Amino acid sequence: xELNELYSDIILEYSRSEAYRKPLKEPNRKERGVNPxxxxxxxxxxxxxxxxxxxxxxxxxGCAISQASASMMAELIEGKTTEEAGRLADTFIGMIxxxxxxxxxxxxxxxxxxxxxxxxxxxxxxCAVLSWHTLKEALEKK
Amino acid sequence: MKDYxxxxxxxxxxxxxxxxxxxxxxxxxxxxxxxxxxxxxxxYTHKNANPHRGAYDLSMxxxxxxxxxxxxxxxxxxxxxxxxxxxxKNASESLNLVAYSYGMHAISAxxxxxxxxxxxxxxxxPWQMVAKAKGAVLSYLYLDEEGRITAEEVKKKITDKxxxxxxxQVSNVTGCISPLEDxxxxxxxxxxxxxxxxxxxxxxxTVDLEKMDxxxxxxxxxxxxxxxxIGILYGKKQHLESMPPFLYGGDMIEYVKEQSATFAPLPxxxxxGTQNMGSIAGFGAAIAYLxxxxxxxxxxxxxxxxxxxxxKLGNIPYVSIVGSSGPENRIGxxxxxxxxxxxxxxxxxxxxxxxxxxxxxxxxxPLHAYLKVPATCxxxxxxxxxxxxxxxxxxxxxxxxxxxxxxx
Numbered sequence: 001x002e003l004n005e006l007y008s009d010i011i012l013e014y015s016r017s018e019a020y021r022k023p024l025k026e027p028n029r030k031e032r033g034v035n036p037x038x039x040x041x042x043x044x045x046x047x048x049x050x051x052x053x054x055x056x057x058x059x060x061x062g063c064a065i066s067q068a069s070a071s072m073m074a075e076l077i078e079g080k081t082t083e084e085a086g087r088l089a090d091t092f093i094g095m096i097x098x099x100x101x102x103x104x105x106x107x108x109x110x111x112x113x114x115x116x117x118x119x120x121x122x123x124x125x126x127c128a129v130l131s132w133h134t135l136k137e138a139l140e141k142k
Numbered sequence: 143m144k145d146y147x148x149x150x151x152x153x154x155x156x157x158x159x160x161x162x163x164x165x166x167x168x169x170x171x172x173x174x175x176x177x178x179x180x181x182x183x184x185x186y187t188h189k190n191a192n193p194h195r196g197a198y199d200l201s202m203x204x205x206x207x208x209x210x211x212x213x214x215x216x217x218x219x220x221x222x223x224x225x226x227x228x229x230x231k232n233a234s235e236s237l238n239l240v241a242y243s244y245g246m247h248a249i250s251a252x253x254x255x256x257x258x259x260x261x262x263x264x265x266x267x268p269w270q271m272v273a274k275a276k277g278a279v280l281s282y283l284y285l286d287e288e289g290r291i292t293a294e295e296v297k298k299k300i301t302d303k304x305x306x307x308x309x310x311q312v313s314n315v316t317g318c319i320s321p322l323e324d325x326x327x328x329x330x331x332x333x334x335x336x337x338x339x340x341x342x343x344x345x346x347x348t349v350d351l352e353k354m355d356x357x358x359x360x361x362x363x364x365x366x367x368x369x370x371x372i373g374i375l376y377g378k379k380q381h382l383e384s385m386p387p388f389l390y391g392g393d394m395i396e397y398v399k400e401q402s403a404t405f406a407p408l409p410x411x412x413x414x415g416t417q418n419m420g421s422i423a424g425f426g427a428a429i430a431y432l433x434x435x436x437x438x439x440x441x442x443x444x445x446x447x448x449x450x451x452x453x454k455l456g457n458i459p460y461v462s463i464v465g466s467s468g469p470e471n472r473i474g475x476x477x478x479x480x481x482x483x484x485x486x487x488x489x490x491x492x493x494x495x496x497x498x499x500x501x502x503x504x505x506x507x508p509l510h511a512y513l514k515v516p517a518t519c520x521x522x523x524x525x526x527x528x529x530x531x532x533x534x535x536x537x538x539x540x541x542x543x544x545x546x547x548x549x550x
Binding site for chain 2: 003006007012036039040041061062063064065121123127
């Protein structure tokens with residue numbers, strides 16, 4: 001992955017997105033995700049009703065990559081069931097680990113596919129997957 | 143002036159490949175000179191046997207390497223007669239040894255352990271463990287606006303309840319030198335024991351342990367040109383002798399019966415198992431290299447580079463140095479941030495120009511929380527760095543914001 005691919009317009013745009021940058025009034029799931037080596041520290045808030053992710057709050061700080069990945073994730077899982085969101089998380093993490101390569105599965109990730117080649121930049125992999133791991137932990141916490 | 147770079151094969155290797163590295167992450171680890179690599183090879187090609195075990199020539203040669211490097215370390219640090227040098231894996235292991243073998247026995251409920259908010263996690267988390275297990279209280283020295291620990295702060299925080307002070311000689315984030323004389327003097331007046339983390343001190347400063355009077359002093363070989371996998375713990379014998387062993391097993395015993403054992407005298411009591419002999423040999427060569435340069439000369443070189451680094455960083459738009467921007471009473475470790483760009487992104491972009499610095503919280507999360515910055519960039523110099531390395535850092539930094547879509 002080259003630098004211009006990493007800091008592409010789409011990633012920069014999502015990294016600055018304020019769409020989910022607000023605490024929820026009544027979240028029923030809260031999960032903190034920390035990447036100690038780089039200092040990314042995010043807080044994911046979810047409001048889940050009848051198994052559907054109704055609202056998402058993304059707080060905390062992080063680098064452009066972690067923030068962009070988190071915003072894309074939020075856009076993707078909003079309105080989805082927790083099962084669908086969990087599947088998307090597995091697909092995203094599988095894409096990065098190169099264990100998932102089926103086109104029809106990757107398509108479900110929409111914009112988040114831009115991170116497909118980040119596995120060529122090992123130092124940045126943790127940034128891209130931080131929000132997805134945080135989501136998985138939030139969903140598993142019943 | 144001698145070109146130290148020629149002694150470092152890694153620097154020459156990338157230079158000859160046409161991608162010379164501006165290596166400015168010396169606070170994380172330093173490059174290794176030929177002499178250190180040769181000493182490791184020499185051990186394994188000519189002296190490899192298990193020290194202390196055999197009565198044959200080869201084993202005695204290995205034992206001699208171990209004890210010669212111990213003596214060399216003692217001379218280099220001016221270890222007093224009532225002190226001993228223990229070999230460990232790294233500074234973290236040295237500090238854990240003190241926490242488990244000293245802290246867990248000497249600290250009781252209600253005691254205070256005093257440490258700086260700027261401590262590296264390796265001199266902080268072990269004390270959290272001790273405090274939790276024993277019901278002791280952790281109390282913190284905070285920094286002034288320059289990022290320094292003042293004598294006034296120390297006076298205020300050391301109390302009759304303080305049993306132990308854990309303090310870095312030099313902060314690995316701010317590069318500031320701690321007022322050890324004040325700290326150790328005040329602590330000893332209250333009969334508190336002082337554990338000094340010398341990881342960023344030993345590579346850069348002239349260390350005189352007799353004069354310093356610390357109870358324990360820990361550091362890693364790999365941050366002072368030595369190989370990875372070798373750490374040092376200095377301790378006063380009065381403490382080391384009364385402490386229980388940290389690791390149990392071979393080489394650290396005297397007599398072993400079915401139900402009990404007695405332990406070897408110092409230093410073997412704390413050196414269970416076969417030591418990392420290649421690294422110990424290399425560490426001896428690292429001391430010899432630094433002695434060859436001379437610590438005074440090294441400090442003069444670093445002072446010049448640090449001044450230049452501070453000046454260059456200070457002149458780049460949107461770059462702010464965190465903590466003290468003055469060259470006095472510090473080493474060449476300089477933390478900074480770029481407005482609007484996360485440090486991890488800075489480092490990735492600098493990498494494109496083969497400029498190597500560190501980003502993150504540098505194993506000092508409480509300090510970053512205290513400074514209210516999530517992370518910082520950190521450039522750190524050593525004797526083989528040049529003004530050209532710093533110019534390359536500055537030039538590369540000037541382009542960083544453009545990658546993130548800010549106008550020039």
